Structures are given as structure tokens and as C-alpha cells.
Amino acid sequence: MEKIHRSLLEENLVLFEGACGTGKTLSALVPSLHVGKQLGKTVFIATNVHQQMLQFIDEARQIKRTHDIKVLVFKGKMGMCPLKQGYDECEAKRDNTYDLMEIEKEINLKKQESKAAWDEYKSSGEAAHASLRDAVDEEREKLEEKASSLRKRSCDPLYEVLRAEDEKFQKWLFQDVRDPEEVNDYAAENGMCGYELLKRELKNADLVIANFHHILNDMIFSTMLRWMDKEPEDLIAIFDEAHNIENAARSHSSITLTEHAIESALAELNANEKSDLFTSMPVEDVEAVLSILLEVVRDTYDNRFKFGERQRVGRNWYDIRISDPYERNDVVYARFMRRMKETGYGEEKQVQELLGIAAEVGGLLDNAYHEQYKQGQTPILKRSHLKPTAEFFSQYLKLCNNENYYPVLNVRRDQGGEIYGRLELFTCIPKNVTGPLLDSIYSAILMSATLRPFV
Ligand code: SF4
Structure with a gap:
């Protein structure tokens, strides 16, 4: 514990191994909380395993008996929303x-x-x-x-949160270490949204217990920091079961685009052709880019199926290799660029410009959809397909032949038994996710019962 304490004060990263039941949790928590208090840092525990989260809650409760710490156990919106909204x-x-x-x-x-x-x-x-x-x-x-x-x-539950006084919930929350279910019960009794209640208290917590994705997903992490009213350097992070970081980081860096999403983007183009929002966009050129992409995706998996392989495709994603792991030369990229040139378009730069405009116009559409929903003109909130499609493909073109990324074409059958494809680009180097994160926070403890991936 002393070594960990000293390392944290020196802003070092701590990596330690301990078999189950040897007191890893306490050994990480006690020095972190002490340094956190001394330097005004918040301790952020990230875990991927429900059982471990319970263990952290338990340990935090024990510490709370003798030390006045404010602990907040955070859970995602999907698990907290009483209205089950997306x-x-x-x-x-x-x-x-x-x-x-x-x-x-x-x-x-x-x-x-x-x-x-x-x-x-x-x-x-x-x-x-x-x-x-x-x-x-x-x-x-x-x-x-x-x-x-x-x-x-x-939203009625949010309305009740906004009307209520902060202090009552705050007092109740920090009296003990509350798990998300207790918070949900409290919220339900008061007709409130537990998620919103927790969000408001993040800035007051000394110790936050959350999931890996709350820190490994760049976008979610920035939002969490905003709610916590903190900068990354205000955080001491503890990664539990740290040998899982590699996979978790990879899953947070994989981006995908399905054939159906491209079809929806094309349908959106046609439906809004005459909209004022589209005046700045060369609709026909963007349509050509997306149509060729769709054609290339379909042709690629059709041509790549070996004898009997098509029949083996079921409801789970099935990977088709489109790039050599060493040489790269992504087939989808090569085919797409060839088809673009055959159709009279120039180099990748021109395609990127078109995708940039499409993403921008898609963003305007998103704003318009949002406004329509707010005004009650549409019963559900629509989302632009053009924007994510254009953004994905722009990234794909830039990175598919980069050695740190790997493109794959996945296929599976839909409800009707038809095969459809999905482009996936994932980073082979989890360090692309963890590197900037670990560089930006004050310090971190990575603990595990097995250091195997690190040695
Ligand atoms: S504010 Fe809370 S209750 Fe309302 S929709 Fe969002 S998560 Fe659900």
C-alpha cells in the first residue's frame, strides 16, 4: 500500500497483480482515496464485472464507516431510465x-x-x-x-428532479454507499429519474464506481467529466480486472456501417432532394458515392464466398477477409476507387470533400428532425442516416490501409433470411484508446489477478 501511495504521489502508473481474495481492492482504494483527498483528485474505479462492482461497493462501505467519503455508483441510462427510453x-x-x-x-x-x-x-x-x-x-x-x-x-421523472431540492437526495445518497438499484427505488418512490439524480451528484463525489465504457469510450468519458466538473488530470483511475482492458478498448474503437444504413442514407437523400437544407449539396454526386459503396459492399461479399460458404451464414456476424494483415491493400477500398474513376470521379480527395458536405448536411437534418420531434410534429425522433454513413466512410477511406487499423466485411442473415453486409474497421492497437487516456489522467492503478497480457 505504501508503494502504491508513493507511486501515486509521483504521478506514476501502478500495475499490480494479486490473486482473488488477497485484498487488491482495499490496497488500491485506500492509498488512492488518501492521495485524492490530499491533492483534490476524484478517484474513479472502472470495472467490467458486476460481481466486482458489488465487491467495490462493499469495500467502499467498510471505508465509509471510518472515513467521511462520498461515493457514487454510476450506471448507464439504459439500466436506469424508468421510461425505458433510448x-x-x-x-x-x-x-x-x-x-x-x-x-x-x-x-x-x-x-x-x-x-x-x-x-x-x-x-x-x-x-x-x-x-x-x-x-x-x-x-x-x-x-x-x-x-x-x-x-x-x-419527461415527468426529470421534471420532478428539476423541481426537487438537491440537498434532500444528496444527503440520502452520501449517507451510505448506495447501489443503483437503491437509487432507482428512491427515484421511483419520488416519481423521479434515478439517472438524472445521480448525474447531478457526480460533481460532489470523492469516489465514482462505474463501468469500463464510462472511461474508455472517448465521448462518454468527456460527458462524464463535464458532469463531474473535472478535467482528466483531476482523476485517479483504478482499472479492475485490468487484463480485460485490451478487449474492452478494442470494442470501444470498432466502428461499423451496415448495408441497410447505406440504403437508408440513399433513401434520405431522395426524400429530401428538394429540401432547402440540400441546396449546398451536390446531391447527384453524393448519391453516386453512396450507390457505388453499396454496390461494392454487395459485390465483394458475393465474390468472396467460397463453395458452400454462403450456406453457412446464419444470424450471427460472419467475417470475410478483405485485407491482408501484412500487406493491407483493402479490397473494398480498391474496388470503390476503381469504380469511382470509371464513373468519372477523381481521386480520394474529391470523395472526401463530398463526404464532408454530406456529413454536414446530415447534421442539419438531425437538427431539423430534433426540432420536429420537439414540436410534436413527429411521434418518434428520427435520426439522419446520411451523417453517420458519410462520417464512417470518410474514416474508413483514411484508415483502412493504415497498419494500426484493420477492416473486415461481416455478413449475416436478416429476419427474412436474406444476407446483408457490414463494414467494420477496428483498431488493432488498444493503445490508440488507452494511450491518450492514461496520458491525460493524473495517475492510474491497473490491477488484475493475472498479469498475463502485460508480461
Ligand atoms: S430524463 Fe431520465 S426518465 Fe426521462 S427519458 Fe431520460 S433517462 Fe428516462
Whole structure:
């Protein structure tokens, strides 16, 4: 423990092995919390195994008996949302809820203005005050109509969180070490969203216990930091079962694009051809890029199937090799560029420009869809397929022949038994994920019962 403590003070990375039941958790936690308190850092434990999370909660409870630490066990939205909403639906509901709160504030102000005008009228008898009150009441009624429409599309559990005082939940949460189920029970009893309650308290925690993906996924990690009101250098990270990092990092760096997504992007292009949003985009050229990509993906797996292989494709993804592990020369890339040239397009640079414009226009479409959903014009929140398709393919073209990445074509059968394909690009070097992360945080402890992947 002393060695770990010293290493942390020296901002070193600590790597240690200990068999199960030898007290690894406590040996990592105690010095980290001590250094955290001394230097004003937050300790962030990342684990991938549910059983280990329970172990951490248990150890944290023991420490809590003698030390005043604030512990927060964080769980993803999917496991916490009482309405079982997806990420985007939740975002739209959240926006509506915030808008609703604002409008309700305005309504209250109007009520006060109306009362003041009426009081003036009663004491002065001047008709102008009565007219003012009527005008204010009219504005209030319009706002109330708007609020009533927003209320149908907002999130009640979040609304309750926003109305509640922070202190009550905060006091309850940090009185003990609460697991997410307890938080959900508390939230349900109070008609609230447990996820939102936890999010609000992240900035007050000394110790956060979360999942690997909360720190290994770049986007999620930045969001967590924002909620914690911290910079990466404010964190001491403890990676439990650290021998799993390699796989976890890889799974967070793999990007994919299905044939259906390309079809949807093409359909979106056709459906919005005449939209004002598309005026800046050479629709025909973008359509050519996506159509050729779709054709190449289909031709590639059709041509690559060996005798009897097609029949073996089932409902699970089946990998088809499209690139030599040493030489590279990605087949999809080569075919795509050849077809583009045959069709009269130039070099990769031109394709990249078209993809850049398509991604930008896709972003505008996303904003428009979001607004439509917010206004209640669409019952579900639509997402642009153009943007992720263009972004994926742009990355793919840049990286498919880079030695640190590896492209694969996967195929499987859909519900109707038809085969369809998916392009996948994953990084062969988990260090691409872990390197920048470990460089950016204050220090880290990687512990495991087996150091095998590291030696
Ligand atoms: S704010 Fe909470 S309850 Fe509302 S949709 Fe999002 S996760 Fe669900």
C-alpha cells in the first residue's frame, strides 16, 4: 500500500497483480482515496464485472464507516431510465422538459404582473391598468397552451428532479454507499429519474464506481467529466480486472456501417432532394458515392464466398477477409476507387470533400428532425442516416490501409433470411484508446489477478 501511495504521489502508473481474495481492492482504494483527498483528485474505479462492482461497493462501505467519503455508483441510462427510453428520445424529452420549466417561470411572472395591474386598477380606477391586465392575461393563456402541449412531450421523472431540492437526495445518497438499484427505488418512490439524480451528484463525489465504457469510450468519458466538473488530470483511475482492458478498448474503437444504413442514407437523400437544407449539396454526386459503396459492399461479399460458404451464414456476424494483415491493400477500398474513376470521379480527395458536405448536411437534418420531434410534429425522433454513413466512410477511406487499423466485411442473415453486409474497421492497437487516456489522467492503478497480457 505504501508503494502504491508513493507511486501515486509521483504521478506514476501502478500495475499490480494479486490473486482473488488477497485484498487488491482495499490496497488500491485506500492509498488512492488518501492521495485524492490530499491533492483534490476524484478517484474513479472502472470495472467490467458486476460481481466486482458489488465487491467495490462493499469495500467502499467498510471505508465509509471510518472515513467521511462520498461515493457514487454510476450506471448507464439504459439500466436506469424508468421510461425505458433510448438515448435520442431521452434527449428530446429533456429539451422539452427544460423548455417547459422556462415557460412555467414566464407564466408565474405573468400572473404576478396581472395581479399588480389589477391592484393598481382597483386603487386608481384608471382603465389603462385594466387593459394592461387583460393584455397580460392573454399572453399568459397563450403560454399556458404552449406549456400544456409541451407537458405531453416532456419527461415527468426529470421534471420532478428539476423541481426537487438537491440537498434532500444528496444527503440520502452520501449517507451510505448506495447501489443503483437503491437509487432507482428512491427515484421511483419520488416519481423521479434515478439517472438524472445521480448525474447531478457526480460533481460532489470523492469516489465514482462505474463501468469500463464510462472511461474508455472517448465521448462518454468527456460527458462524464463535464458532469463531474473535472478535467482528466483531476482523476485517479483504478482499472479492475485490468487484463480485460485490451478487449474492452478494442470494442470501444470498432466502428461499423451496415448495408441497410447505406440504403437508408440513399433513401434520405431522395426524400429530401428538394429540401432547402440540400441546396449546398451536390446531391447527384453524393448519391453516386453512396450507390457505388453499396454496390461494392454487395459485390465483394458475393465474390468472396467460397463453395458452400454462403450456406453457412446464419444470424450471427460472419467475417470475410478483405485485407491482408501484412500487406493491407483493402479490397473494398480498391474496388470503390476503381469504380469511382470509371464513373468519372477523381481521386480520394474529391470523395472526401463530398463526404464532408454530406456529413454536414446530415447534421442539419438531425437538427431539423430534433426540432420536429420537439414540436410534436413527429411521434418518434428520427435520426439522419446520411451523417453517420458519410462520417464512417470518410474514416474508413483514411484508415483502412493504415497498419494500426484493420477492416473486415461481416455478413449475416436478416429476419427474412436474406444476407446483408457490414463494414467494420477496428483498431488493432488498444493503445490508440488507452494511450491518450492514461496520458491525460493524473495517475492510474491497473490491477488484475493475472498479469498475463502485460508480461
Ligand atoms: S430524463 Fe431520465 S426518465 Fe426521462 S427519458 Fe431520460 S433517462 Fe428516462
